[in-house]
Amino acid sequence: MARKKPTSSADRPAPGPLRLHVPEPAARPGDDPDFSHVRVPAAGVSQRPPIDASEPELRAYAEGLVRVLGDDHRAVGDWDPQLDADTLRRGLRHMLLTRIFDDRMLRVQRQGKTSFYIKSTGEEAVSVAQAYALREDDMLFPSYRQQGLLVARGHSLVDMMCQIYNNTRDRLKGRQLPIMYSVREKHFFSISGNLGTQFPQAVGWAMASAMKGDTRIAASWVGEGTTAEADFHYALTFASVYQAPVILNVVNNQYAISSFQGFAGGEHATFAQRASGYGLPGIRVDGNDFLAVHAVTQWAAERARANHGPTLIELFTYRAAAHSTSDDPSAYRPEDEFARWPLGDPIERLKQHLIAIGEWSEARHEQLVKDLDDQVRADLKEAESYGTLSTPPASPSSMFEDVFKDMPEHLVRQRREMGY
Amino acid sequence: MPKMNMIQAINSALDVMLDRDDTVVIFGEDVGYFGGVFRCTAGLQKKYGKTRVFDTPIAEGGILGAAIGMGVYGLRPVPEIQFADYIYPAFDQLVSEAARLRYRSGGEFSAPITVRAPCGGGIFGGQTHSQSPEGIFTHVSGLKTVMPSNPYDAKGLLIAAIEDDDPVMFFEPKRIYNGPFDGHHDRPLQPWSKFPQSEVPDGYYRIDLGKAAVARPGNEVTVLAYGTMVHVSVAAVEEAEIDGEVIDLRSLLPIDLDAIVESVKKTGRCVIVHEATRTGGFGAELSALVQEHCFHHLEAPIERVTGWDTPYPHAFEWHYFPGPERVTRALKKVMEG
Secondary structure (H helix, E strand, O other), X not given: OOOOOOOOOOOOOOOOOOOOOOOOOOOOOOOOOOXXXXXXXXXXXXXXXXXXXXXXXXXXXXXXXXXXXXXXXXXXXXXXOOOOHHHHHHHHHHHHHHHHHHHHHHHHHHOOOOOOOOOOOOOHHXXXXXXXXXXOOOEEEOOOOOHHHHHHOOOXXXXXXXXXXXXXXXXXXXXXXXXXXXXXXXXXXXXXOOOOOHHHHHHHHHHHHHHOOOOOOEEEEEEOHHHHOHHHHHHHHHHHHHOOOEEEEEEEOOEEOOEEHHHHOOOOOOOHHHXXXXXXXXEEEEOOOHHHHHHHHHHHHHHHHOOOOOEEEEEEOOOOOOOOOXXXXXXXXOOOHHXXXXXXXXXXXXXXXXXXXXXXXXXXXXXXXXXXXXXXXXXXXXXXXXXXXXXXXXXXXXXXXXXXXXXXXXXXXHHHHOOO | OOEOOHHHHHHHHHHHHHHHOOOEEEEEOOOOOXXXXXXXXXXXXXXXXXXXXXXXXXXXXXXXXXXXXXXHHOOEEEEEOOOHHHOHHHHHHHHHHHOOHHHHOOOOOOOOOEEEEEEOOOOOOHHHOOOOOHHHHHOOOOOEEEOOOOHHHHHHHHHHHHHOOOOEEEEEEHHHXXXXXXXXXXXXXXXXHHOHHHEOOOOOOOOOOOOOEEEEOOOOEEEEEOOHHHHHHHHHHHHHOOOEEEEEOOEEEOOOHHHHHHHHHXXXXXXXXXXXXXXXXXXXXXXXXXXXXXXXXXXXXXXXXXXXXXXXXXOOHHHHOOOHHHHHHHHHHHHHO
């Protein structure tokens, strides 16, 4: 294009009135799903950089998409984490268990046995593969959609169900909304309803680990919608300033309740690219590729553990289910979008990979699904033996406990006033 | 015994705790190399190193968010917010996180942080260097709220706050950092060294949270105050020539209800004094408590002397600040009532 001669301001036509740009997703209910804006590079094309690479050297990773599993379900390229078949089968099992657990808990919510539930369908690789890439005692600061972390760390499903039921075995004593787990012994931080607060907390934890000369690192998760919260920016600033050993994950599942990712600023840059302005590497990864998620997380973990600082990982995925049991996605997006999502289903892709390498079969898969379903049903039966939301938990007097370490007098008086 | 002003006493408390407990860490804007805009952390980075005492980005929400994470790790952070007026960006972290962490996790996690913040007016600080937001925090279940009025208490209470396993809001009235201020702004400020409360032990001691002190004993009326207003109230009682008992609450939550009730039952009258705005202020809670617990002993309506329900104005500093004249008027009113 020929360069135009600059014109003086007097020559330019007067601009029309200003227009406010309000983002709009590519498809709405009734429309054909449209993912033409999603660029999917071939698997294996991205190189695994050295863990001490500098942020400017890593900038391309923020707009790329690390992928390991190819269309033929084979692992290709430099990022292949070379996991053995047992580990892959275990990963498949944990992802399936997460999905079956989610499906079952949605059902019990619909039956009125609990008030609320949030599924992670389609995002199981994020939690499970990332848990696998971290050490057991690394500290996790999750959002409410990483139940797969607990499943992968072998936490008791009965325990999780009892929290969802707020029953007599609920370790949070009926105080918390279902799914807001807290599991100290699994290094799984208490989930808060306030979005993004865990991000700077994870950085603080990681700073503490570094201050004490520890070897443990922290990891935290937010959705792409939450990146608009101030806490996201606090976390990136602090992580960068103190080079904290932390992995900051943005799970970009395309939707924050009804708002497509454009309302978090996703139209103009990837979420991984947010990192570069803070001088820390951002890497975008196929969030439905178990191997790629594992590899990138392991890279970031090695980097953090070697004192090369924090990493922001954008896990590019799709929220297949409703936002929560209180949500109806058919009111804001095409019903069959997930079926057309170009990165597919993480469980199906790992399953096909295992079959492709001769370590799995349809028959074994069917049997595993059945076994896990039986396990979840048995666990649910056990959990229900401790009651459901309709059968009250421990004594209401316990609601005055743990506000403070020791109960101050005004709470003692209020407890007495309630009759205890 | 050494004499200290409030700044030195706070510095000494931090020094003692940094020395005693290697999980204590101090950070905030300008607190490290420079030693704080009020000098409260002077010399500490040099003595304890940059991983114990350090500067932070200008991000109150980040400071408090990181502090909570460090608390979860097992440290005992003492973050500073440069002015209480600037605590609001951290409000979500305080209210939604620090205050409820122990409760929501069934006791699995907690945030044993002590948030230091200079507060209060009387310094021509205008709207954003004068506020007294303590009532906002006493309203939050799970937070403790403390405000000292002299060097001895400041050190003892700060040590207790740092050792406390619950999150503590530690408000420091900057007007009395260098000397007690009784509201007579036309008179020269007397340094703390002229007052016995500036005698502060060098080493470790603590003043338990939740215990009030009698700043001036008396029999005719009870004045409930804290921070700078303790000194204003004592001056007002003397000037009104009324035998008033001034209670320095020191800790707003937990509160020393016994001390309040005992005094009001004795005097039958009560005046509440604070710098913060009136409506929904902590004085409302104090008034309700006195009414509930001392109703049959009250001989006059409870009076409140507070800041007006306006933002803190610059030019009208002494019209806004509840000085001794206004307290005297209230004292006379309750004596007539």
